[in-house]
Amino acid sequence: MSKERNQTSVSELGEFGLIDRLTKDVEIKNESTIEGIGDDAAVLDYKDKQVVVSTDLLTEGIHFNLMYVPLKHLGYKAVVVNISDIYAMNAIPKQITVSIAVSGKFSVEALEDLYAGINLACEKYNVDLVGGDTTSSLTGLVISITAIGEGQKETIVKRAGAKPTDLLCVTGDLGGAYMGLQLLERENEVFKVNPKMQPKLAGYDYILERQLKPEARQDVPAILKKLGIVPTSMIDISDGLSSEIMHLCKNSGVGCSLFEDKVPMDNQTKQMAEEFSINPIVAALNGGEDYELLFTISLDDYEKIKNDPDFTIIGHMTEASEGINLVTNAGSAIPLEAQGWNHDK
Amino acid sequence: MSKERNQTSVSELGEFGLIDRLTKDVEIKNESTIEGIGDDAAVLDYKDKQVVVSTDLLTEGIHFNLMYVPLKHLGYKAVVVNISDIYAMNAIPKQITVSIAVSGKFSVEALEDLYAGINLACEKYNVDLVGGDTTSSLTGLVISITAIGEGQKETIVKRAGAKPTDLLCVTGDLGGAYMGLQLLERENEVFKVNPKMQPKLAGYDYILERQLKPEARQDVPAILKKLGIVPTSMIDISDGLSSEIMHLCKNSGVGCSLFEDKVPMDNQTKQMAEEFSINPIVAALNGGEDYELLFTISLDDYEKIKNDPDFTIIGHMTEASEGINLVTNAGSAIPLEAQGWNHDK
Missing domain, CATH: 3.30.1330.10 (PurM-like, N-terminal domain)
Known part of the structure; x- marks a missing residue:
């Protein structure tokens, strides 16, 4: 104002x-x-x-x-x-x-x-x-x-439709909007205590922009069309990767193995997470507001997508009975739910 | 609750x-x-x-x-x-x-x-x-x-489209929802002063229902179709007859003569207006929330509509230069705007 x-x-x-x-x-x-x-x-x-x-x-x-x-x-x-x-x-x-x-x-x-x-x-x-x-x-x-x-009736993609062995893909990188919010809230608290303090925001343009001026993935429907891919299920990441994976799994009746080391994160996100003593994967899983797209594709489409820089393959779908698991860098599988990785932020 | x-x-x-x-x-x-x-x-x-x-x-x-x-x-x-x-x-x-x-x-x-x-x-x-x-x-x-x-493209009716000499028509009766609100607010004030007082609402079911459980005119598109009439302009009465007439006139670039004695009002509306020392026409013009439909038809369609009990002809459109007037029971023409009959309730 x-x-x-x-x-x-x-x-x-x-x-x-x-x-x-x-x-x-x-x-x-x-x-x-x-x-x-x-x-x-x-x-x-x-x-x-x-x-x-x-x-x-x-x-x-x-x-x-x-x-x-x-x-x-x-x-x-x-x-x-x-x-x-x-x-x-x-x-x-x-x-x-x-x-x-x-x-x-x-x-x-x-x-x-x-x-x-x-x-x-x-x-x-x-x-x-x-x-x-x-x-x-x-x-x-x-x-x-x-x-x-x-x-088009033939290419509209719902949350339901993923099948076991489908690849789980994501656009962009995750956790940035959440770390941007943490930074803004910290500086706002400082400001409330001392209004003369200048907020320390320099060097964090990317994560601040992810929080304050996010963009939607306008380019993705066109890229998918060009690659000749119709995802088997899709959702946008508003509540955090964990919550969105669970939506896809629940609506499609499948399980999922998500690989921690595959989840794309920007360096600023990781750096700010370190400052806050947060494991960066937590920001990606639970942070939300990234507005990237999460989708599954048939294994048959792997060749079409593997070299495209817009997408990262971060896991694959499984039988529902196998559950929804995060495969950590250490190689152990942790059920996402049991970790409290759920939507109630 | x-x-x-x-x-x-x-x-x-x-x-x-x-x-x-x-x-x-x-x-x-x-x-x-x-x-x-x-x-x-x-x-x-x-x-x-x-x-x-x-x-x-x-x-x-x-x-x-x-x-x-x-x-x-x-x-x-x-x-x-x-x-x-x-x-x-x-x-x-x-x-x-x-x-x-x-x-x-x-x-x-x-x-x-x-x-x-x-x-x-x-x-x-x-x-x-x-x-x-x-x-x-x-x-x-x-x-x-x-x-x-x-x-249907051919039968969608906008606010713009009324022409001079078109007849101005309305469904149902007006002012009831407003008088129902006055009654509820009066009894609520009494209740706040003395919570043991029972509200006096008996005998006013119709105007209370007009306020608390209004209905939309679901029947009208079908009736118009049956009569073979496509209105030249139409609006619903949410802000009061006066405001809605002005919208039709402004969007269509015409004026209007509205006849006070033609405006349909229920007896309960008139009775409650009397209790509150309000001229009933004021409730109809400025009250709002009646959710009746106000529309104009070509003079050529007069024969089709004149005997239909669902509609009342309450005036006619004029050249814009003639203004928007209420022709009172006494026969004088009062500009609606000059009376302060506008949408700012």
Whole structure:
């Protein structure tokens, strides 16, 4: 919330005035968007494609802390988090609706910052903002986004479908967003004690960006198509690798062997984990918010994927009776569940 | 929140356990729903139909007061409010997603009540619950619903399209939900002063039901089809007749003459308005939450609609230069705007 600019209260504009101001720059980019903002409902035309729909609700104090998250980043991230779910279906996001509830502490200019981030993400991911709701809350900010996308019936990928011997693959690297969050929280605590202290963030750009400005894997459906691969199951990594593996296993009725030494991690992630005396694998398994894609492919597709730098093979699926195991660097197999590697962060 | 039942805390179940419990009775009813709850996104197939999408966000203390709104009613109403927007496009709702954020004060049983209302509305309106998000808030309850429906390209009706001489029509009667709210708020104030006082609600079932358990006009698209009428513009009445007329006029670039003596109101609405010393027309114009449909038709369709008991002709559209006027019972034309009949309730 910039201190240089004039601050306009939301009540000065009213609900409709606010909507007009926040959405004045919205341009429709997709052929499937027939009518956008400004009616009782948006109208879309997907012709022979299937429609894929996902939704998320973010609340202040639970999902974000405005002490260290700029509103523009928050808007960007809120969109990315949602469309990541669409890519996880091997589909392409085309539209979003954005609803916000705000308390009196937010000025129009603050909400413009939020929408600047939302619009930036829409630009980057070629998504149309087609509707929403703007309303009041008694306390804090609530953001609800629904993402809508299109996929071909034959290539939409669900969580169910993995089979024993399928290879488990992941994009990018893991644990960075979590270590970025640890760093921000540490510096925020220091700041609360002594507001004159400058936060020590230098040299950690990558993990800070992973936390504050994550990107969704827009490139993956196209790469998979080019390689001629349709994954047997897929999910995005929002809650941590461990939780997502369990979702794939549960929905597909299989087990999994995950190899600790295969899990890709950036050097900054490892370095920050060391500073916090955290085993880096814990950040990857339980950290969450990486928004990478986790998927399984048939063993027959191994040759197609083995040399592709976008993907890392981190394990393979097994019979359900074999359980879900982390094979450690020392060579022992530890059940992921028994380690407390579950979704309740 | 029943006092007889055991109260289970949400944290005992965890997010995924809670979702499983709240959605265990969900059954898919529509052919267009390919995949529902349980993946990164729902998958829908609309074939040659267009897709219509609308979304609303409701926050505790602003949109509802749990002092006098039972959670089951709230869940029902939250769905109705959303699908009303789909009917207002002359389309048929087929799916909803429901996201909720709850504070620690809500038990699992309380949320089951909320979902019982949501499920009841889904049954009644033949809509599938296909996804959502269940998360925490620091204070109170937030409900975000996105409704998705289908329409034919040729018969989807927007707010824009009304022409001068078109007839302005409305379904049902107006002002009841607002007077029901006044009654509930009055009795709630009495209760806060003296909790032993029994609320005086007898004899006002209709207006209470209009407020607590509104229905969307599911019947209207079918009736219009049977009559062979495609409205030239349409909107649902959520903010009051005055605000909605202005939306139609603004989007269509026309003016309007509304006749006070034509506006349909129930006797209970008029009676309660009298008790509160409110002119009943004010309740209809500014009250909101009636969820009736307001639409315009070509004068050529007058013969088709004139004897239909579902609709009342309450005015006609004019050139924009003539303004938007209420023609009072006394015969004078009052600009709606100048009266302060606007959306800022």
